[in-house]
Amino acid sequence: MRGHGPRRTGRGVYAALGALVAVAAPLSAQHEMHNMGHMTMEAGWRMPPMDMEMPMLPGLEGAIPVVGPFLPGMGMDPAMFPEARPSEIVRMADGDTLDISVSMVRRTLAGHETVMYGYNGQYPGPLIQAPKDATVVVRVTNEIQMPTTIHWHGVRIENRFDGVPDVTQKAIERGESFTYQVNVPDAGMFWYHPHVREDVQQDLGLFGNLLVESPDPEYYGASNREEIFVLDDILMDERGLLPFGDRAPTHALMGRFGNVFMVNGRTGYRLSAARGEVIRFYLTNVANTRTFNVTFGNARVKLVASDVSRFEREEWVSSVVIAPAERYVVDVRFEEAGEMAITNAVQAVDHFRGTFRPEVDTLATVSVAADPATPDLGAEFATLRTHTEVVRDMDAFRAHFDRAPDHELVATLRVRDLPLPIVQSMEMDTLYVPPMEWNDAMPMMNWLSSAEQVTWILRDPATGAENGDIDWRFRVGDVVKIRIFNDPRSIHPMHHPFHIHGQRFLVTHVDGVPNTNLVWKDTAIIPVGSTVDLLLDVTNPGTWMAHCHIAEHLHSGMMFSFVVEE
């Protein structure tokens, strides 16, 4: 297992790999392979769960990824490890210190006892609450077999504590510690996670929230209570967790979609509410690749804030579209008694049939009691507030909205040595690619694509430089317009949640259409075929990463770093 920094994945890193030799099976056998999930395949792999109505891709029977399988504690008795416990709240004042140990834990998911990771043995990790402008100290000790770091996602932190191995620090080896000084200049919901093999470490439970509290008691509108909602999914079959790739991720084409949905690390999440209760939900998507479309039944939903600030204006929404690493704050009023499902509702593409089909998965269930909430906040909830402080903050940037971009990026990919049936299927797929991938429509094909065969690319068209070779330099105080085009003409285009470390940005235009309700972001969706304009507020010196936050795309090269000088 290796960590990564942007410079490690430049040209010529990947060794030549022999093509996976696939022997065509008789057509009559195409469906038989679906039942192999329960069997251990060669080298300890198990085939991912598949749509039983879809035929097996001919020529891939018995195929396995070119990388080896990995699971923590593989072959060990899970009882050796302490049982993980739910997240605890840690209130920290300026200067306080928290010790976090990164360790192996035992968890039961979908009926399977399994070995995963935890921060202080918790899932998610401790919810850190700190006042705006505080600096808290977090001493991290690594007790797992992989190196790790902690990245403080969205926090305009001092560069040396940003948690990027080989860029801002050395990865924390097993048995070693690193002390982070986390300064929090912005109010809102942030999160922390490793920046070493996120596809494994984050997927197995290494994530937690950092809630930065504003000194303004009316920063948000009135609510009866607050709920943390960490959205996640994980890939399991009837034997438990599907193994990960050892030296490189599998699922490099589309990322590792899970088939078990979790809220705050739990399946079947439930909460109760009083009739008319206004609940503030802090949503964070920690999934490797899944973008959720979160619906709240017939409850009214008010969108309040996102990654690094509140919106200019609160607005009513019918759902919350949240990509990996994004956060949204919504106030929800449950006006009718009864049971209500919070769902992920998407139109999945069935590439084999050439159709869209609805997929609705329950994330949580809310039991709304008949008794009314006290106090009744109905009147306050009905009002949409304008955040004048946010509007004023953005006013200084509006003159930059319509000017030409300073830098451009094109998102694309290259593949090599993928099995021929996969390449043929991808070529057929180019008849139509959707703006977003909401599901893993081709699980076998996706699973067999490793980061050793797929290179996701951010290319600077001005220089031709790609990924780690991109060399951008800015000064503190610069306002930089970045235009990103997600090229649909590649062999397998996909949307990308694009994340920039250590700074904040505005999404000013999507396909030239001005954004009419702005919010400071650190992560934004770049749909296939779209051109998205970002306005970067350069405030923080150092060497910073920018990358796709689909963990498997990141580890397939889709990252670079830029330098900000004082």
Next chain:
Amino acid sequence: MKRLTSSLVGISLLAGPIRAGLSTPPPPERPAPVAEVCSVTAPAYYTFPLVTTRTVPATGRSTGTVEMTFASSPYGVALDPEGNYVYDLHLSLERVRDPGRGVYVAWVTTPEVDEIRRIGPLDDDMRATGRVSWNKFLVVVTLEPSDDPTTAVWSGPIAFRGMSRSGRMHTMAGHGPFEDEKCATYGYSN
């Protein structure tokens, strides 16, 4: 990347339809709109052509396109609660002669034509803008006897038609590595 003209920004369904008296001689062919510098740049990939059906006189040399941008959304992509994309459609026709009578009206319908929504009449520049929340759909422009916003279904001939790019999706059965799978099993006749 194809550029839309600034007149397409926003929803503009109320622009005046073409009305011509029977005695009026056909005006000259409309020139293609001049590309203006503007802020809207619809994804070329999802742009689809409007093709003349040649059923209406003076449309034989006409061409058209439908450009798609996401409806305004705080998330960058616009979805409805069921997860369908919500698009703003920007229709434009070129080289259209005045039909002599009637009004060109744009419609959007499902591929099965079991649901139809009226976008509205094309304006003097042969443009219209509407919104759709279907993932696969057809756009048709018909020549209607009048501009009646209460009309739920067209009654005139279809002058132009186009299909969203998603309509190109076809089952993989019968193709490439699945060449021996029968298309009919998956709802396609060939």
